[in-house]
Amino acid sequence: MEKLSLPPLRDHCVRVKMLAAPVNPADLNMIQGTYPILLPLPAVGGNEGVGEVMEVGRGVTGFRPGDWVVPTDAGFGTWRTEAVCGADDLIQVPKDISLLSAATIWVNPCTAYRMLHDFQHLQPGSTVIQNGANSAVGQAVIQIAAALGVKTINIIRDRPKREELVQELRRLGADFVITEEELQREGLDRVFQEVPRPKLGLNCIGGISGGLVLSQLNDGATLVTYGGMAKKPLQVPAKSLIFKNITFQGFWMTQWKRQHRKDVRRLNSMLTVLCELVRSGRLTPPKCVQLPFPQYSQALNATLQSHQRKHVLLM
Amino acid sequence: MEKLSLPPLRDHCVRVKMLAAPVNPADLNMIQGTYPILLPLPAVGGNEGVGEVMEVGRGVTGFRPGDWVVPTDAGFGTWRTEAVCGADDLIQVPKDISLLSAATIWVNPCTAYRMLHDFQHLQPGSTVIQNGANSAVGQAVIQIAAALGVKTINIIRDRPKREELVQELRRLGADFVITEEELQREGLDRVFQEVPRPKLGLNCIGGISGGLVLSQLNDGATLVTYGGMAKKPLQVPAKSLIFKNITFQGFWMTQWKRQHRKDVRRLNSMLTVLCELVRSGRLTPPKCVQLPFPQYSQALNATLQSHQRKHVLLM
Known part of the structure; x- marks a missing residue:
């Protein structure tokens, strides 16, 4: 100091x-x-x-x-x-x-707000899936999506007091909360009996966790990456680009604000x-x-x- | 029969x-x-x-x-x-x-045509980079781009009669032809003294070769994947999405024609x-x-x- x-x-x-x-x-x-x-x-x-x-x-x-x-x-x-x-x-x-x-x-809620508005046209009943759901941005995504009537599927890492966190996110408005391990083991078939496959995926981790988000997306969806906490690249199979027509984009709040500061x-x-x-x-x-x-x-x-x-x- | x-x-x-x-x-x-x-x-x-x-x-x-x-x-x-x-x-x-x-x-030249028109606004003097440049689509890309005044950087795999292929692609209108090995060893600094970094990358291989295309793109560019010959996923570091603002999309000619057949x-x-x-x-x-x-x-x-x-x- x-x-x-x-x-x-x-x-x-x-x-x-x-x-x-x-x-x-x-x-x-x-x-x-x-x-x-x-x-x-x-x-x-x-x-x-x-x-x-x-x-x-x-x-x-x-x-x-x-x-x-x-x-x-x-x-x-x-x-x-x-x-x-x-x-x-x-x-x-x-x-x-x-x-x-x-x-x-001015940073995390804005990031969540822009990602929910600028990449796919979401309507009440649309679904968004995200990893790192407990991050500050993740929590803002849950809350802003809930206010828009958009359903959220929230992936978290397994941890000692998992059920406590699940309840915390549910109180914020999370529709579904699942650990990476549960998702790998059980998939989301039951979830997709209730809600459509996601048009939008949000990824702040990369690596395997990013692949988990990708694998659940609907055809024509967008996967937005705004962080790389795992420090491992996202693995993108050609078929998800060519046959599932998924678009991969990044979002950086700082850049957005610089572009729109006027x-x-x-x-x-x-x-x-x-x-x-x-x-x-x-x-x-x-x-x-x-x-x-x-x-x-x-x-x-x-x-x-x-x-x-x-x-x-x-x- | x-x-x-x-x-x-x-x-x-x-x-x-x-x-x-x-x-x-x-x-x-x-x-x-x-x-x-x-x-x-x-x-x-x-x-x-x-x-x-x-x-x-x-x-x-x-x-x-x-x-x-x-x-x-x-x-x-x-x-x-x-x-x-x-x-x-x-x-x-x-x-x-x-x-x-x-x-x-009706398949390969159309694929090249659409990829050169539908993802980035290319102007005379803009640059496109592609791998698999000797493929049927790759050759069409070279020729259609040359007709548009768009510069092409063409990556090929090393092979016995390499110089012969280089000359063949140059005769079609290729501005630069480089092997994957040369690109990894020397980069493209000399090329970028002559032409701007590419706004558009075309990838039909994936894996390391797709990464080579990605690494040369300009900020804000689009990487279009239309094949996965290496049968290995594209590795996408978070920073190329977030800080370089590169968009990853796929292209499938069949899908495009079905969408536009009327x-x-x-x-x-x-x-x-x-x-x-x-x-x-x-x-x-x-x-x-x-x-x-x-x-x-x-x-x-x-x-x-x-x-x-x-x-x-x-x-």
């Missing part, structure tokens, strides 16, 4: 006091240099978080002191107490949602829908460990280990 | 005398039962070929005796001397192209373009071994072995 001087507040700038910022695995990848965004050093870590506007430059009309804001783009450096930045580096979030929701709404209306409309889901209790943040900022190394160490709850720093 | 009686010529039917029919690897897969189309038995083999209209039913207006025709769909059974079929099972081809061109125009204008417009390329000498059929129909088993046996020239039966 270092003390830095803030730059002067120029006309189109805003001074923000950070309130809360999560520690995400991608934040650590960025520090490790394995993420495709490398910041010039020295740099401040953290890509997500919520802050409060303290002061605005003379040319700023979109924000007032007291507003809550989140950084529009990755690379902001949210692990800090204060920042001075351009007004167009921020987007306002309403203050009638919890601090934890505000701090965690389209403020589109960003705001997504945020409005997500905040409405939060207010009505249909989108809750994943269970988090909240830590005061000075205990940041505990949060970073925990995030380096898998199967840990998300950690959020309170500034 | 069996003698069958032709069914009577109904009002909307046509009697066709087959003139020439290739033996393609997919024909053998269909007989082996490994192709996703299974015909009710007993069945006639062969999916491609040209015939001459001998007689038309009273309700047929689109064909006259003497016209050349090819079957619109797979499963026609072209390895026969005569057939009676519905008029809408046929499409007319002009008689001012060679018999060999007519017999081989769209006669679209079928004819593709055929018109291809025939015009044939007439102007810019699209030539692959070098073929022509055999009289009774020597069919020689043609079938040769096709079962790889690295053999295409065999065409003359009825």
